[in-house]
Amino acid sequence: MKSTKARLRFGKAVKTLLAVSLASIFMLPLLWVFSNSLRPGSETFTWLDPISWQTFFPANPNFDNYLALADTSLGQGILNSLWTTLLTLVFGLALCSGAAYALAALEFRGRQLLFSVVIFSLLIPFDAIAIPLVSMFKGLGLQNTVAGLILPGVANGMAIFLLRTFFLGIPKELVEASRIDGLNWFGVFFRIYLPLSKPALVGASLILFLFQWHAYIWPLLIGTGERTLLGPIALANMKSQYAVDFGLVFAGSVLLSVIPLALILVGQKYFIQSSSTSGIK
Amino acid sequence: MKRKELYWALLVFLAPAVLALVVMRILPAAQALIESLFKTNVFSGEKTFVGVDNYVSLFENPDFQNTIAVTILFAFLVNPIQVFSALLLALLFVRAFPFSRLLRSLIIFPIAVPPAVAAVMWSAVYRPDGLANGILKSLGLSTQGFILDEEQALMAIIVMLSWIGVGYWMLFLIAGLNDIPDEIYEAARIDGAGYIRQTVSVTMPLLGRPLSFVLVATTISNFLVFAPVLILTRGGPVGSTSLLMYDIFLRAYSFGDIGRANAGVFILILLMVTAVSLQFFLLRKGNQQ
Secondary structure, three states: OHHHHHHHHHHHHHHHHHHHHHHHHHHHHHHHHHHHHOOOHHHOOOOOOOOOHHHHOOOOOOOHHHHHHOOOHHHHHHHHHHHHHHHHHHHHHHHHHHHHHHHHHOOOOOHHHHHHHHHHHHOOOHHHHHHHHHHHHHHOOOOOOHHHHHHHHHOOHHHHHHHHHHHHOOOHHHHHHHHHOOOOHHHHHHHHHHHHOHHHHHHHHHHHHHHHHOOOHHHHHHOOOOOOOOHHHHHHHHHOOOOOOHHHHHHHHHHHHHHHHHHHHHHHHHHHHHHHHOOOO | OHHHHHHHHHHHHOHHHHHHHHHHHHHHHHHHHHHOOEEEOOOOOOEEEOOOHHHHHHHHOHHHHHHHHHHHHHHHHHHHHHHHHHHHHHHHHOOOOOOHHHHHHHHHHHHHOOHHHHHHHHHHHOOOOOHHHHHHHHOOOOOOOHHHOOOOHHHHHHHHHHHHHHHHHHHHHHHHHHOOOHHHHHHHHHOOOOHHHHHHHHHHHHOHHHHHHHHHHHHHHHHOOOHHHHHHHOOOOOOOOOOHHHHHHHHHHOOOOHHHHHHHHHHHHHHHHHHHHHHHHHHHHHHHO
């Protein structure tokens, strides 16, 4: 009996050791980027031969690079990213939760057909059709507009699918009772469905947010004006300049990564929950 | 009265999203198919119907042949690597051990990094004087060319993409592993099955659905890889990383060849559908045995 216990403890120690080394490998590039965002760009490649503690921990860390971002197109790009992503999130949640509600709670002819439109749209990856869509958007005068940037992100088949699955779990009796009490369909949505669906709404928000924040090909094609240049595009532009200041580039990289990271860590629990109940597994 | 209210509700709740999906997903796909059958004059913008000429000339073009070969090779490398690593990570992290929650969070950190940002970071990692060679030198190993080396560039991109994606797929597999009832493991243990036997005979068959979901989802997302190629290698060196999405982009925007670019889009969609159906077919066959 005792030997089994000892073996178990040994197994756990081995697992921890293995996990620590794996996590270090995953973290190494990020740590290096972060530490170099805290020192002048002229020193980015100076602490690599040989590797020492200074490679990953700057002796005199400062936030100069972050402050300097304010005057660059990258700083503006990060603000543009925040604004467009926020708009995508607000409009996207309204659109997707509404559609999911109609498909889950309202009974009408053609419901199955319209749901298959949603499913069919899931099979067409957006990045693949971005190039044909651009000519349509240009024709409508949507180039270099915020509307042009956010429109493709607001109707998200995955978010609708996730919300609908969750909404289907809300008991019909509840809806019938409140209908008898005189609530109309708008009231049922706002008073019953939305308040009961927090986990699914968090999951859908994460999907909508990441779609827009991580987008690259669409904003590259549709908007590179001052107000519509998004963070990742500005970052790649800065990197391809002749003299690259990696202090600035890395400070921008850190900001562009930390914002979604915070949301993922907060939403992680809901996200796994909702994806494991949405039937995609 | 009730009818009218229902119609209003449908108009307000459902119509905008369905309209948006039709206009911004389904129509462009149809448009790609139609435009791929036309040739557009770069100067006059005039369109002439050419049937499958765009497809024929694409497949006769050596650069495009190379692109298709690279895209298929890439798919056969990156997808098994990512699914297998995600599975190993999920098996490691599914049961608690000291610091497991913290360490798991560190593994999923890179999910947050937008692909274009990751490519910019790794362009510095892969530089001849960058982090990767710094580590190799400190370990007493010889330095490598990475994205500058024709033989290594594709693998360098695969490593970067796996760094971003593997933690994400691990989360789905952990959720799947958690759904396997403990009683089954208990029964297997009583029958004398060790850890490896349990993994092969209990875990793997019961993990079929989440595993096939992850395989299909990685396949789709890896056919769409674009930003890393544009930022890290521009398809080079010597076409060794010329993936299909990048080729389409180049045709549309550098060559202004909308007809062939749209033919490329349609070929991409066909490749994805073929790969995914093949996986479903093989998985179903595997399950029947």
